[in-house]
């Protein structure tokens with residue numbers, strides 16, 4: 474991946490924003506279990522950071538996907554996981570299908586305010602009984618004239634408490650097989666019949682996570698993104714950008730965890746010397762640094778292929794898998810557990 478002067482400029486802009494507008498508040502936001510997403514998103518929208526990869530006609534910067542991934546990586550330097558996750562949902566999880574397949578009217582009503590930072594979006598896929606098995610989601614819509622009437626519930630929805638709209642995966646085709654029965658429907662979150670329940674988590678506290686209940690929620694059928702019945706396929710495509718976002722965003726924290734471990738090993742003594750003076754520690758650190766560099770190469774290779782229009786389903790999935798595995802091994806290592814546990 475060749476980075477240009479524009480990539481570097483964008484990286485500097487995000488770094489400044491993180492240092493000045495986000496990191497000073499992270500402790501308070503984590504303690505409060507929320508952050509002022511509308512304020513933060515507005516500031517980011519004003520800087521053009523919420524629509525880097527989206528067309529200028531929709532208020533975006535019209536740059537390619539690699540620029541969005543530079544933003545994702547730099548947001549990984551935020552001192553918590555919750556705030557970057559909330560931003561990532563807005564930029565790379567609830568908007569890709571809308572931008573690509575949404576009608577002019579839908580983009581005007583939902584995408585442009587999201588890019589400007591005037592609206593907070595969320596993506597409603599997971600349910601209490603269906604997570605990884607997306608085809609098993611049960612939320613359904615009955616047709617009534619020009620409207621859908623939606624019933625069901627969604628679980629673990631990031632931004633769910635504050636969102637102005639939800640890109641909702643919902644069964645609209647009762648006679649079709651599960652993969653062809655679903656549509657992505659844009660649902661204004663002030664619609665009558667929606668209730669939201671905050672979910673308290675053990676981490677990523679500043680991002681608001683909600684359970685959403687839909688009880689006879691009426692939405693115009695023209696709010697369908699693309700074709701009815703095509704929702705599962707569009708959501709699978711949307712997941713590619715989500716996976717690459719997660720992988721790129723995780724990179725800085727891997728570097729930081731190793732840095733913190735080095736520092737700990739320099740300070741902590743055992744058996745008459747500093748931990749860092751044991752060569753076995755150097756071996757493990759060198760191995761982890763190497764793995765992170767290999768992971769970095771995988772992420773940017775996948776991003777480059779994606780920009781070139783290739784199918785990156787396999788590479789993006791590998792990147793998300795490896796990022797998760799590395800976080801776990803570094804985390805165990807950082808806590809000073811036995812090296813055998815790190816395998």
Ligand SMILES: Cc1cc2nc3c(=O)[nH]c(=O)nc-3n(C[C@H](O)[C@H](O)[C@H](O)COP(=O)(O)OP(=O)(O)OC[C@H]3O[C@@H](n4cnc5c(N)ncnc54)[C@H](O)[C@@H]3O)c2cc1C
Pocket residue numbers: 562595596597598599600601602603604605606628629630631632677682
């Ligand atoms: C902080 C946070 C934010 C989230 N934000 C959103 C959001 O904004 N929008 C959204 O739609 N979702 C969101 N999610 C949901 C997330 O995408 C789901 O957690 C994910 O889809 C997995 O679903 P699940 O947790 O229900 O578990 P599942 O993947 O359904 O797994 C349930 C159980 O089955 C096991 N299992 C799964 N597959 C297999 C298999 N093939 N073989 C054997 N065992 C298996 C698992 O190990 C687990 O024990 C969020 C989750 C979290 C934690």
